[in-house]
Amino acid sequence: MSVEQIEREFGRLRMNEDGTLGLRASVLNLVAVTDEESAGEVTRVVSKLAGRFPCRAIVMVSDPEEQTANLDIRVSAFCDARGGGGSQVCAEQVEVHAEGPPTRHLKSLAGPLLLPDLPVFLWYPGAFSVDSPEFSGMADLADRVVVNSAAASDHGAGLRELSGLTRDPEMPAVGDLQWVGLSPWRSLVAGLFDPPDRREELERIHRVEILHDPRGEARALLLAGWLASSLGWNPESVEENGGSREFTFAGPSGEVIVALDSGSQDASLRRVRLYGEELTFQVSRHRELSEAMSTVMRGDDLLGERTVHLGFFDQDVILGEELRFRGRDESYVGALRMVVEMLDL
């Protein structure tokens, strides 16, 4: 199937019943690089995105292990109607199955299929490596690379690799779905210190406890890294004990301990607790429920509490949130670098 044939097929898909061509509204290009095993799930996520981000999605399903060159291209369109009414939002999808030598030249396949004048998001849904044969070429096409730092089998190694990527001025900006999933938590933690009379406690935090399960390790590390980089804590030492790690930082007002405990039974990120001089702050959730509770305590006295939506964590929702962001996320870069410093202790 040639580029012209693909474009003609898209034209046919948006043709009205009377033979006129429906106008196309698109806001971005999304290029996903995945393998045969995950292709179905990636396609499903992309189709669910159609409602929020009318786009040209190019799903590159790559199998470099095959010896024989083979290419299979499928074209489809996903439409979503608003409230069952007249207006529709449509996304176009090209699924490219590449085997053998073409997998090293994915750029030559994706490049001509991109819609002009629109940003290009390069998404790696699974484990990602800057050393993969196609990456540098694909990165040339992209305005932003979106990865999932928790997809790496070794979370620490994955985060180190990402940190290296953010330091390379030739590379596009990086987005991490773990960081997006952390946003509601960061918002709730920040909210604990919004009242002006509590901001002084930020200076006096001396202990932080983060409870997570093994799946939530990358997120927990990023949360710790964000707090440390935002509040000016310098990592000094670490002690490991089974599933828990205690990092010691030098903060502006003295020593700060950050304890990461991977013993959560029911949620990837279960609880974060911050101890100030007078007050204790906590954000927690039960299981994978969509609500979280924030509390502020003075000793045993409850000073304030609230329950809010933590948000939804389906992959299409998280990816959609990431696609709203275009620039370099300095908070993420700062957190990531701090995490690497912590891991290097």
Added chain:
Amino acid sequence: MTETQAVRQNILRDEERLPPVPDPGVMVIFGASGDLTARKLVPALYDLAAQRRLPMEFAVVGLSRTEMSHDDFRKKLREELDEQRAGSVSEDVWESFSKGIFYLPGDSKKPETYEELKGFLKKLDAERGTSGNRIFYLSSSPSLFPAIVERLGEAGMSREEDGGYSRLVIEKPFGRDLDSAKELNGDIRRYFREKQIYRIDHYLGKETVQNIMALRFSNGIFEPVWNQHYVDHVQITVAEDIGVGTRGAFYEEAGALRDIVQNHVMQVLCLTAMEPPVAFDADSLREEKVKVLKAVRPIPEDGVKETAVRGQYDGGWVFGEEVRGYREEGDVAPDSETETYVALKLLVDNWRWAGVPFYVRAGKRMPKKATEISIQFHKTPHTPFSGPDTEGLEPNVLVIRVQPEEGVSLKIGAKVPGSGFEVRSVNMDLLYGSAFLEEAPDAYQRLLLDLMLGDPTLFIRADEAEGAWSILQPVMDGWSRDAHAARYPAGTWGPEEAEELLGHDGREWRRP
């Protein structure tokens, strides 16, 4: 990071991805037993709370004459919320949010009510950490506004002390005419400074209305043609297919001019005609809107008939349904001359718009609901194509549709395929809905958040309200001398006189 930096601002929130959250505070709602509180304000606040946009230390105090306990009030609000957000109300979130909802029965005219309120708010400051920040939301009958403001002032509650704020929210209508608007503004300003006053017209909170500014000021291609050199005239239509329904008594007092034209239509006129503001902030935006209102040519007393059309719907058919006339509606006088339709010809006397008429119309029981701005461009000065070939060609028209299907449509000339050079007009339609499927937040949600964050950009300034009244005052004076409203059958685009208003100028209304 120094200590002062951390204390001055919450450094954890200092980034683009974490949206700002208002400071702690209390919203006191006067007239809290009314519909607005249960149907709009509290659902919007609940949504904000659920989305982590409210601080933990936030409370609502409802106040009205009806005897109710805190729990009765919460129960009433919850029932309405369940109706509006069927199946999507979280028990845990409501439980947490409703703990901050309280109710005080009281007569808003009596000073003792304010003493009680003051004590209650101090208690909330101590118990819920609301930090002395107050919002007084006047959702009661407009006739009570002056008394409430005076009592608040006398009780010292308009004063901003110890770094706390005191804000006053007034729902439209802002007066009944120019004199009453000035009087109301004068009454309020005896106790509140302009920066404390938030006049709310929910129309400005609509994403679709804000999109008028996005279209004009984020697209460089429109600005060069947005003036008298290229534009022949502008039409603004705010049409509703519904009648007055259960609002007969209110409508008898108000009429379409006060209900829709003075606020919604004038705001759309301002957003269409104003110069680009230097920034999207309260002063910059409102300055530009006020300049437009000042530039509108005053309607001469003896020119009302030639400039303004007053109409009232009779019975008729709207989309296959037979509907009764205005005079047969509930709480409407059988000989009422209240207008349900207004059409005006306005001229904006400034460099950009000199000689370009703005025809505006607003009405009930029109064939369909439609709000749109239509920019009609001049004809091409000369066409090289021969006469018969261009019979189907009309001037370019850019239509900004605000509702119901928000979008932009451009009418352009295009060649009909085939031999020869026949040119015809083609409408190119772009629905914003086909680019973004996300549900826009409710207008109140946006405005309440702005209010709590202290951003008055989307609220009406005193001189805006007075400026709009000032334009319409001659029309109201003229109509008070000759009250006759021209009849139009329900389901049509207004009375014959409205057609003549444009017909005199050799133009005609666009069919939305």
